[in-house]
Amino acid sequence: MLELAVLGLLHESPLHGYELRQRLKATLGTFRAFSYGSLYPTLRRMKAAGWLCEDAGDAEVVAGAPPLTGRRGKVVYKLTAEGKERFGELLAEAGPSSWEDETFGVHFAFFGQTDPAVRVRILEGRRSRLVERREGVRSTLARTRSRLDRYTLQLQEHGLESVEREVRWLTELIETERRASPPPAVSPAGPPPPTPRERGAP
Amino acid sequence: MLELAVLGLLHESPLHGYELRQRLKATLGTFRAFSYGSLYPTLRRMKAAGWLCEDAGDAEVVAGAPPLTGRRGKVVYKLTAEGKERFGELLAEAGPSSWEDETFGVHFAFFGQTDPAVRVRILEGRRSRLVERREGVRSTLARTRSRLDRYTLQLQEHGLESVEREVRWLTELIETERRASPPPAVSPAGPPPPTPRERGAP
DNA sequence: TTCGTCATGTAATGGGTTACATGATTAC
DNA sequence: GTAATCATGTAACCCATTACATGACGAA
Numbered sequence: 321m322l323e324l325a326v327l328g329l330l331h332e333s334p335l336h337g338y339e340l341r342q343r344l345k346a347t348l349g350t351f352r353a354f355s356y357g358s359l360y361p362t363l364r365r366m367k368a369a370g371w372l373c374e375d376a377g378d379a380e381v382v383a384g385a386p387p388l389t390g391r392r393g394k395v396v397y398k399l400t401a402e403g404k405e406r407f408g409e410l411l412a413e414a415g416p417s418s419w420e421d422e423t424f425g426v427h428f429a430f431f432g433q434t435d436p437a438v439r440v441r442i443l444e445g446r447r448s449r450l451v452e453r454r455e456g457v458r459s460t461l462a463r464t465r466s467r468l469d470r471y472t473l474q475l476q477e478h479g480l481e482s483v484e485r486e487v488r489w490l491t492e493l494i495e496t497e498r499r500a501s502p503p504p505a506v507s508p509a510g511p512p513p514p515t516p517r518e519r520g521a522p
Numbered sequence: 523m524l525e526l527a528v529l530g531l532l533h534e535s536p537l538h539g540y541e542l543r544q545r546l547k548a549t550l551g552t553f554r555a556f557s558y559g560s561l562y563p564t565l566r567r568m569k570a571a572g573w574l575c576e577d578a579g580d581a582e583v584v585a586g587a588p589p590l591t592g593r594r595g596k597v598v599y600k601l602t603a604e605g606k607e608r609f610g611e612l613l614a615e616a617g618p619s620s621w622e623d624e625t626f627g628v629h630f631a632f633f634g635q636t637d638p639a640v641r642v643r644i645l646e647g648r649r650s651r652l653v654e655r656r657e658g659v660r661s662t663l664a665r666t667r668s669r670l671d672r673y674t675l676q677l678q679e680h681g682l683e684s685v686e687r688e689v690r691w692l693t694e695l696i697e698t699e700r701r702a703s704p705p706p707a708v709s710p711a712g713p714p715p716p717t718p719r720e721r722g723a724p
Numbered sequence: 725t726t727c728g729t730c731a732t733g734t735a736a737t738g739g740g741t742t743a744c745a746t747g748a749t750t751a752c
Numbered sequence: 753g754t755a756a757t758c759a760t761g762t763a764a765c766c767c768a769t770t771a772c773a774t775g776a777c778g779a780a
Contacts, residue, residue, distance in 0.1 A: 350682070432671040559740080744764100748760105752755085
């Protein structure tokens with residue numbers, strides 16, 4: 321979770337903890353916020369795991385700076401080769417761990433680096449998860465509507481509309497993805513017709 | 523959190539754990555789900571705290587039922603007097619603990635039993651929390667929009683629209699509340715006109 | 725010189741989840 | 753008689769939060 325987000329951000333450029341948190345906010349928006357209390361220990365853990373290392377690239381840090389009593393100043397982290405590999409692995413995962421509520425936003429935020437086929441599978445996974453939830457709410461709502469008071473009903477309906485809205489959003493995203501790169505259509509008769517051009521999408 | 527939800531549901535009628543969880547789903551809808559792994563320990567804890575007790579009201583349980591080896595069968599809980607008091611206290615709370623993401627839904631679900639003035643304060647608290655968040659997202663979005671890729675942008679905008687939507691919803695709810703019971707208008711000139719009657723609020 | 729914000733970190737705690745273990749009851 | 757679902761419970765763990773402590777640096 322935090323781990324993926326950190327890998328993703330450091331994959332773009334080296335950062336120190338404080339900066340990382342700002343970026344986290346800017347990247348994840350309303351979806352998730354992390355406190356320093358979880359960020360710093362995570363950085364430590366990830367460094368211990370060998371995914372991160374301290375970046376000595378900043379010349380001015382080395383220069384005439386104050387004697388650095390013990391250890392106080394920016395600590396800039398960057399990804400190691402193992403870290404990049406780990407990021408790649410996490411990006412390739414298309415399972416519940418990529419489409420549940422808490423995680424989907426983070427995976428989505430790094431779709432730019434994600435394989436198109438994986439993107440579609442995650443979007444579909446998320447959508448079917450939400451459709452499931454929607455049906456659950458709809459059916460219990462149908463059963464209990466008459467027994468609910470004004471407020472409980474409002475809550476159910478607002479919740480239901482939120483889910484419906486997200487489903488529509490996902491449907492559009494999926495369609496866009498498909499238009500951009502149609503699935504490798506395993507046609508029952510013969511190989512698929514050659515597509516006009518396979519554009520490189522960086 | 524779970525505590526409030528349990529108090530609220532048992533306030534309506536005695537229930538056993540399993541039933542309680544179904545009701546929880548029906549009441550909270552998309553907002554929150556709890557697992558048995560947190561429900562049962564919570565029931566235990568609340569019983570120990572004296573807010574709940576086992577309900578012996580079910581005649582058929584006492585009847586010819588199997589010898590009950592040790593302890594196995596439905597355990598129906600109901601609120602004690604202390605439990606009702608506790609529920610009242612929690613309902614009267616109008617602070618961050620009632621309008622943050624994780625909690626608001628639960629508080630809202632029991633608005634039917636909540637004092638109208640408290641309802642409005644909670645709705646306003648929630649709204650200003652969301653407005654704050656919306657402004658945060660808007661401003662970082664304004665600063666960073668050009669640097670964001672397609673997906674990150676999508677995520678930001680979908681998130682922003684979700685927040686805007688909830689703000690509108692809250693605004694409507696607040697207006698409805700105000701129409702139903704206008705605030706005790708403190709007029710700037712002179713003492714307020716004598717209200718018909720000052721009802722005893724202990 | 726003091727305030728705000730940048731910057732790093734730890735300890736205690738919290739509030740849940742997953743996975744597992746068990747057994748009763750009901751419907752086929 | 754067996755599968756589904758009703759029903760209760762525990763233990764291990766997870767992933768974060770809050771509150772706190774510390775300190776550098778720039779602007780007023």
